[in-house]
Amino acid sequence: MVRARDEEETMTGTTTKMLLAAGLAAGLLAAGCGDDDGEDAPTRSEYIASSNALCKESEATAEEAFGRIIGGDRPTPVKAQRFLKEGVIPAIRRNVAEREALTPPDGDEAEVEAMISAGKQAIAGLEQVAADREQVEALFRGKLRDPATEFDSLSGEYGIDQCSGGN
Numbered sequence: 522m523v524r525a526r527d528e529e530e531t532m533t534g535t536t537t538k539m540l541l542a543a544g545l546a547a548g549l550l551a552a553g554c555g556d557d558d559g560e561d562a563p564t565r566s567e568y569i570a571s572s573n574a575l576c577k578e579s580e581a582t583a584e585e586a587f588g589r590i591i592g593g594d595r596p597t598p599v600k601a602q603r604f605l606k607e608g609v610i611p612a613i614r615r616n617v618a619e620r621e622a623l624t625p626p627d628g629d630e631a632e633v634e635a636m637i638s639a640g641k642q643a644i645a646g647l648e649q650v651a652a653d654r655e656q657v658e659a660l661f662r663g664k665l666r667d668p669a670t671e672f673d674s675l676s677g678e679y680g681i682d683q684c685s686g687g688n
Contacts, residue, residue: 565626565680572676573683583608598658605651613644613669629679636675643669 586608617640625633646668659665
């Protein structure tokens, strides 16, 4: 789980969720890799282990973007909006697109597809929020439901705990 600075935690847990959402999307990239070229599908454990390893890498990247864009200050609506547009949304978009090409573990196709669908819905929701500075402020104050909640939840239920806040 992303460890926010004390002053950032006082804002709400939503900032942490946004970082986790970005990490979640990137983390799931490692799972499966393949274009069905005859290689065996990964096991569920391999898929989860690979995803969790990438989540840790993505967390570092997200923390860097957060520090670069927002810094040590309390996020202003302008900076929060920029972080969504330049940090969170591109990470989720890129990773969801790449995950569509991955081979899921045998028998887990429906669960993985549900996560991908939830990721696409998270992107659409975050894009809508990012387009309106008042919604961005509401999101970062915890007064608006995080569009990535379902994406995080499904991933956590699947066992990917380094991205969904379960660690």
